[in-house]
Amino acid sequence: xxxxxxxxxxxxAKAPLERTTIERRAVGESxxxxxxxxxxICHSDIHQAREGWGEAIFPMVPGHxxxxxxxxxxxxxxxFKVGDRVGVGCMVDSCRECExxxxxxxxxxxxxxxxxxxxxxxxxxxTYGGYSQKVVVDENFTVRVPDGLALDVAAPLLCAGITxxxxxxxxxxxxxxxxxxxxxxxxxxxxxxxxxxxxxxxxVLSQSLRKKDDGLxxxxxxxxxxxxxxxxxxxxxxxxxxxSTVSAPLDFGAYLSLLRTGGALVNVGAPEEPVALNxxxxxxxxxxxxGSMIGGIAExxxxxDFCAExxxxxxxxxxxxxQINEAYERVLASEVRYxxxxxxxxx
Numbered sequence: 118x119x120x121x122x123x124x125x126x127x128x129x130a131k132a133p134l135e136r137t138t139i140e141r142r143a144v145g146e147s148x149x150x151x152x153x154x155x156x157x158i159c160h161s162d163i164h165q166a167r168e169g170w171g172e173a174i175f176p177m178v179p180g181h182x183x184x185x186x187x188x189x190x191x192x193x194x195x196x197f198k199v200g201d202r203v204g205v206g207c208m209v210d211s212c213r214e215c216e217x218x219x220x221x222x223x224x225x226x227x228x229x230x231x232x233x234x235x236x237x238x239x240x241x242x243x244t245y246g247g248y249s250q251k252v253v254v255d256e257n258f259t260v261r262v263p264d265g266l267a268l269d270v271a272a273p274l275l276c277a278g279i280t281x282x283x284x285x286x287x288x289x290x291x292x293x294x295x296x297x298x299x300x301x302x303x304x305x306x307x308x309x310x311x312x313x314x315x316x317x318x319x320x321v322l323s324q325s326l327r328k329k330d331d332g333l334x335x336x337x338x339x340x341x342x343x344x345x346x347x348x349x350x351x352x353x354x355x356x357x358x359x360x361s362t363v364s365a366p367l368d369f370g371a372y373l374s375l376l377r378t379g380g381a382l383v384n385v386g387a388p389e390e391p392v393a394l395n396x397x398x399x400x401x402x403x404x405x406x407x408g409s410m411i412g413g414i415a416e417x418x419x420x421x422d423f424c425a426e427x428x429x430x431x432x433x434x435x436x437x438x439x440q441i442n443e444a445y446e447r448v449l450a451s452e453v454r455y456x457x458x459x460x461x462x463x464x
Contacts, residue, residue, distance in 0.1 A: 123250050124249035125137070126176040127166040141252060146191045150188045156180040158180075170387070177246075187201040202261065203261055204421065223413050290311075359382045373398040432456065
């Protein structure tokens with residue numbers, strides 16, 4: 118039997134979100150029904166709700182940072198039981214058969230992973246995200262939230278946490294490594310926390326010094342303003358890894374100059390516009406310009422366990438559902454420190 122639940126949806130491109138109801142599918146053999154307690158607001162939600170990344174599916178219920186409690190399990194479920202604390206991130210299915218899926222990289226499913234929202238599931242129905250009261254998800258795309266993490270500060274980890282943890286691990290952030298984080302927003306503040314916990318020497322590169330005190334408290338060792346030309350002169354050849362979390366185009370030549378020989382500039386922010394690159398910026402110094410997209414389900418669980426071990430929750434501002442539209446505008450104006458989280462009891 119399907120379940121009717123309240124949700125906040127975008128009825129059409131660029132329209133304000135409004136309260137509505139949606140249907141959740143019946144709980145299948147391998148499904149869990151989750152009572153959503155908290156849902157983070159990611160900049161990706163805004164990009165998609167406003168079709169900044171291309172044509173989208175409407176009505177759209179955004180939200181891929183979901184934390185809640187298992188309310189029902191299917192007859193074949195073995196990983197979870199009623200009452201478990203769980204999370205759902207940016208995807209709810211994949212083909213499960215291709216080489217990437219078999220390697221635990223479902224986010225890179227060759228046939229395309231199925232997004233938590235703004236996607237079409239294997240049943241041909243659109244997916245709806247976490248700005249709602251309940252969701253039904255296959256147990257294999259559900260992760261356990263460790264007891265050491267409160268659900269409200271854990272919710273943003275399902276995107277902001279894994280999006281920054283994965284490249285930091287892949288490119289070897291560790292003691293003896295120098296890591297720079299470009300931007301101190303929803304993604305950037307988690308990158309700082311995680312890189313610090315991994316033992317790296319961490320520098321924040323931000324447009325201004327407005328958030329310097331915050332950055333140092335979050336674990337940064339250094340903080341520089343990119344609006345100051347001296348920053349690029351003084352830091353030339355400094356970093357092993359630079360993680361760019363911003364969704365605005367960068368002067369890649371300038372940022373690549375900050376890398377040591379063999380260093381990597383990894384992009385997790387996704388600008389809506391194309392970017393330009395002079396390849397000599399890469400050739401000189403054998404440098405790498407890379408991208409990274411969330412992580413697989415196993416790595417997402419690894420990240421949550423790591424964050425629980427190191428007491429790394431997101432810095433959040435808890436809001437009621439009626440404040441979502443205002444929150445979107447504040448995200449665009451960089452007026453949140455550092456992640457809005459919706460109390461879904463207010464939907």
